[in-house]
Amino acid sequence: xxxxxxxxxxxxxxxxxxxxxxxxxxxxxxxxxxxxxxxxxxxxxxxxxxxxxxxxxxxxxxxxxxxxxxxxxxxxxxxxxxxxxxxxxxxxxxxxxxxxxxxxxxxxxxxxxxxxxxxxxxxxxxxxxxxxxxxxxxxxxxxxxxxxxxxxxxxxxxxxxxxxxxxxxxxxxxxxxxxxxxxxxxxxxxxxxxxxxxxxxxxxxxxxxxxxxxxxxxxxxxxxxxxxxxxxxxxxxxxxxxxxxxxxxxxxxxxxxxxxxxxxxxxxxxxxxxxxxxxxxxxxxxxxxxxxxxxxxxxxxxxxxxxxxxxxxxxxxxxxxxxxxxxxxxxxxxxxxxxxxxxxxxxxxxxxxxxxxxxxxxxxxxxxxxxxxxxxxxxxxxxxxxxxxxxxxxxxxxxxxxxxxxxxxxxxxxxxxxxxxxxxxxxxxxxxxxxxxxxxxxxxxxxxxxxxxxxxxxxxxxxxxxxxxxxxxxxxxxxxxxxxxxxxxxxxxxxxxxxxxxxxxxxxxxxxxxxxxxxxxxxxxxxxxxxxxxxxxxxxxxxxxxxxxxxxxxxxxxxxxxxxxxxx
Numbered sequence: 001x002x003x004x005x006x007x008x009x010x011x012x013x014x015x016x017x018x019x020x021x022x023x024x025x026x027x028x029x030x031x032x033x034x035x036x037x038x039x040x041x042x043x044x045x046x047x048x049x050x051x052x053x054x055x056x057x058x059x060x061x062x063x064x065x066x067x068x069x070x071x072x073x074x075x076x077x078x079x080x081x082x083x084x085x086x087x088x089x090x091x092x093x094x095x096x097x098x099x100x101x102x103x104x105x106x107x108x109x110x111x112x113x114x115x116x117x118x119x120x121x122x123x124x125x126x127x128x129x130x131x132x133x134x135x136x137x138x139x140x141x142x143x144x145x146x147x148x149x150x151x152x153x154x155x156x157x158x159x160x161x162x163x164x165x166x167x168x169x170x171x172x173x174x175x176x177x178x179x180x181x182x183x184x185x186x187x188x189x190x191x192x193x194x195x196x197x198x199x200x201x202x203x204x205x206x207x208x209x210x211x212x213x214x215x216x217x218x219x220x221x222x223x224x225x226x227x228x229x230x231x232x233x234x235x236x237x238x239x240x241x242x243x244x245x246x247x248x249x250x251x252x253x254x255x256x257x258x259x260x261x262x263x264x265x266x267x268x269x270x271x272x273x274x275x276x277x278x279x280x281x282x283x284x285x286x287x288x289x290x291x292x293x294x295x296x297x298x299x300x301x302x303x304x305x306x307x308x309x310x311x312x313x314x315x316x317x318x319x320x321x322x323x324x325x326x327x328x329x330x331x332x333x334x335x336x337x338x339x340x341x342x343x344x345x346x347x348x349x350x351x352x353x354x355x356x357x358x359x360x361x362x363x364x365x366x367x368x369x370x371x372x373x374x375x376x377x378x379x380x381x382x383x384x385x386x387x388x389x390x391x392x393x394x395x396x397x398x399x400x401x402x403x404x405x406x407x408x409x410x411x412x413x414x415x416x417x418x419x420x421x422x423x424x425x426x427x428x429x430x431x432x433x434x435x436x437x438x439x440x441x442x443x444x445x446x447x448x449x450x451x452x453x454x455x456x457x458x459x460x461x462x463x464x465x466x467x468x469x470x471x472x473x474x475x476x477x478x479x480x481x482x483x484x485x486x487x488x489x490x491x492x493x494x495x496x497x498x499x500x501x502x503x504x505x506x507x508x509x510x511x512x513x514x515x516x517x518x519x520x521x522x523x524x525x526x527x528x529x530x531x532x533x534x535x536x537x538x539x540x541x542x543x544x545x546x547x548x549x550x551x552x553x554x555x556x557x558x559x560x561x562x563x564x565x566x567x568x
Contacts, residue, residue, distance in 0.1 A: 004380050006217040006391060014182040014205040016090040018212070018248050023051035026223065026250040033226070033254040033269055034079045042254065042268060045079065047247075056164030057157070058087035058175040063167060064160070065118050065141050067178065069093040070188070072111055072139075074100055074129075075122035077233040077255065080145040080157050082243060084120045089186045089205065091178030096188045097234035100125060101559040108132040111139060113200060114188050114420075120157065122146060182206045185417055189236055191367050200420035203236075207370040210413035211240055212248045214390035218377045219339075219361065221273070223250035226334070228271035230256045230280070232559060236371040237341050241363075242275045266332035273337045278345035279561050281338060281360070282478070285349045288327055288356070306355055320357030327356055337378070339363060341371075343562060344452055346475055347383035354383070363387050364450060368429065368436055370414040374450045385449035386442070390414065395450055396435065397443055401467060404443050405453050409435040441469070458565065460490035462498050466542045473545065476538060477502060480531045481510045485555050487563055491547065501547040504528050505554055525550045 012018040026047040033042040061069065071088040073095065075081050088095040096114045098107060100122075107128060111119065115138045121129060123146035133142075141155065148154040168176075187203040227246050231238035246253050254269035256262060265271070276284075292302040305323045312319050321328055328335065337359040340350075345362060353360040359378060364386030365371035374387035374395060381387075389395045393412035400406035415436045418426035430436050441459065442452040454469030461467060470488035477486040484507040490498040506524055515523055529548050536544040555563040 004377070007220050009213050009216045012209050012213065012248065014180045014209060015086060015186075015244070016180055018209065018244070019051055019054065019086055019090065022247055022250055023047050029223065029250060030252045031247065032079055032082065033252060035255055035257060038257050047250070050083070050247075052165075053083045053161060054086045054090060055176060056161045056168060057083050058091050058164070059167050059172055060160040060164035061087055061092045061118070062175045062178070063163070063172070064155070065092070067093065067174075069118050070096055070114055070116045070138075071118040071120060072096040072098050072114065072116040073120050073234070074098045074107065074125050075120070075145060076100060076124065077229055077238075078122065078145065079255075080120070080122070081233055082253075083161075084157075085239070085243075086247075087175075091175040091180065094186055094188055097239065099190070099232065099234050099559050101232075104128045104131050105135075108135040110190055110198075111136045114190075117141065118143065120145065123148070180205065182209070185420075188420060189367050199422060199425060201367045202417040202420050203370055204417055207414050207416060208240060208244060210392065211370040211372050211390070212245055214392060214414070215241065215245065215363075215372050215375055216249060217391050218375050218388070219337075220378055221245065221249040221251055225249070225251040225273050226254055226269055226271045227251060227273045227275065228254045228256050228262070228265055228269055229275075230259065230262055231275055231277065235559075236367045237365065238275060240371060241339070241341070263330065263332075266335060269332070270334045271332055272334050273339070274335060275339050275341070277342040277561050278340055281340050281345060281349060281353070284331075284338075285352060289352070291327075309355070309357075318357075320355070324356040328358075331358075337361065341365060344386070344471060344475065346478055348479070350383040361387075364452065366436075366438060368416045369410060369412075370416070372414070373408075373410045373412075373438070376449075382445075382447070382449045384451060385445070386452045387450060388448055389450065394435075395444065400443075405441055405467070406443070407456055408438045408440045408442050408450065408452070410438065411435045460488075460498060460500065462490075462542050464497075464542070468498075468500060468543050473500070473502065473535070473539070473543065476535045477504065477532075480535075482507055482514075482527055482531055484508075485563065487555060487565065488545075499546045500544060501549060502532055502545045503549040503551050505551045521550065521552075 028046050028048055030044040031047045031050045032045040035042060069092055073081055073084050085095055096116050098110055117138055118141040119139050120143045123144060143155045143157055145157045147156055182205045184204055185202040186205050189201045190198040191201060227242055229242050233239055254271055256265045293299045309320045309323055339361050341363045350360045361376040361381055363372055363375040365373050372390055373393060374389050376387040393410055395410045397406040398409055411434045439456045440452050441454050441456055442450060444450055454471040458470050459467050473488045474486050477483050483504055485505040487503045489501050491501050493499050511519055511524055528550055532545045532548050557563055
């Protein structure tokens with residue numbers, strides 16, 4: 001097992017301590033690059049200005065709603081979201097980030113379950129607020145990020161900032177001097193469970209700070225880095241790794257105008273780092289490879305570039321960014337690193353991206369772990385692995401099968417306080433020794449890397465007791481250019497065995513390229529059957545796909561882009 005020195009990081013006690021340190025160190029440096037209106041140039045906001053806005057809004061919020069308030073945030077990623085989050089945690093009370101894509105009845109349910117007494121929201125969610133206002137009995141204060149039109153009982157975010165500044169000028173220090181309990185619940189997050197009712201995860205500032213320090217010891221983040229924020233900010237992956245981490249390290253966060261504007265915003269912001277989910281990285285990879293193999297001449301040139309850069313790297317010379325200059329320019333020219341999380345990804349995609357000069361790392365985490373449990377290092381990574389345990393985190397494998405595969409459990413200062421108002425679920429998830437049971441299956445290799453093979457509740461058990469991991473087969477299916485999405489399940493044939501079934505939504509661009517527009521469904525089915533036969537050649541007999549179902553529309557997904565599996 002390799003022992004490579006960790007990066008040095010500064011200690012932080014809580015999120016207020018983190019912000020105050022960063023404001024002092026980075027002061028006039030740009031913390032945020034925002035766009036007030038789509039298509040405009042970026043406006044820069046310094047660490048000093050951000051710190052002042054947090055103190056002002058926190059002061060006004062404390063004056064308005066009182067200490068210990070539960071502040072829900074319902075909005076797209078924007079500057080006011082970032083201010084609201086730390087203004088709540090740093091002296092007001094408990095922050096409750098809400099998924100803005102949820103149906104209105106679910107939003108109402110989460111607000112009531114969290115006992116939120118304040119909601120900060122954007123004007124885009126005003127229709128939802130109007131619809132559920134009578135149902136959310138605990139909410140007493142409505143704060144709109146945009147100037148409300150004709151709303152009598154709605155406060156305006158920026159008016160509160162002004163009020164807070166005036167209170168501070170008069171010497172009000174209630175927020176600035178508020179006591180912070182780093183070990184108490186300050187963050188209440190609802191999991192994006194694909195089946196059961198979402199659980200409310202209780203996190204402390206100690207959990208978050210341990211995660212921030214741990215991940216930055218493993219992957220170097222520089223104050224000169226610019227992160228383009230493309231993932232939903234309410235999700236703990238983006239919030240911890242794409243917001244709080246940057247404020248901690250003194251980096252810059254650039255607002256993305258939407259998924260269709262990623263390439264344009266990468267160029268405008270000169271972004272150096274991008275947090276993604278596998279679906280996005282697969283999309284980037286597919287686009288690169290399509291251009292690289294557009295015709296025989298380009299394909300030969302691309303293969304030669306791969307060969308020559310590999311040979312040069314073998315003797316310590318790295319010319320990937322220069323030789324693949326055109327590809328890098330397509331991503332803004334400055335992008336150095338992509339970090340993928342949220343689900344497993346085909347290691348060949350990571351490897352291909354590395355070969356053309358993009359450092360691509362995979363991490364592993366859960367909301368309950370604030371969120372990172374394991375992470376590949378920038379100086380020590382394995383494309384097949386979820387990563388190495390964070391410093392201070394102990395990961396073990398329990399209930400191993402004959403292949404050494406078992407459930408992954410983890411213990412450390414990042415593990416949640418528990419599930420809110422659900423002691424039974426908490427006791428089920430965290431054992432008496434303090435280990436959180438992830439529900440994921442895998443093993444730890446000889447070099448200490450955590451390898452995930454599947455999800456415990458997804459596993460298919462054949463009638464002779466063999467374990468079949470759907471994710472393994474879905475990963476192989478994803479390599480076919482004709483397959484966009486797939487879901488592997490086991491069907492009981494009421495006879496001797498379980499039928500491994502692949503339900504497939506095809507890549508219609510590739511299908512149309514092969515068959516022309518409006519292809520015959522029978523032709524598509526025959527092609528998918530043929531692709532599955534090829535994949536079966538890579539699988540032992542009991543894992544082989546026996547039934548192929550052609551699906552003509554995308555699978556329903558969670559807002560974190562995971563396919564919803566319907567469990568009975």
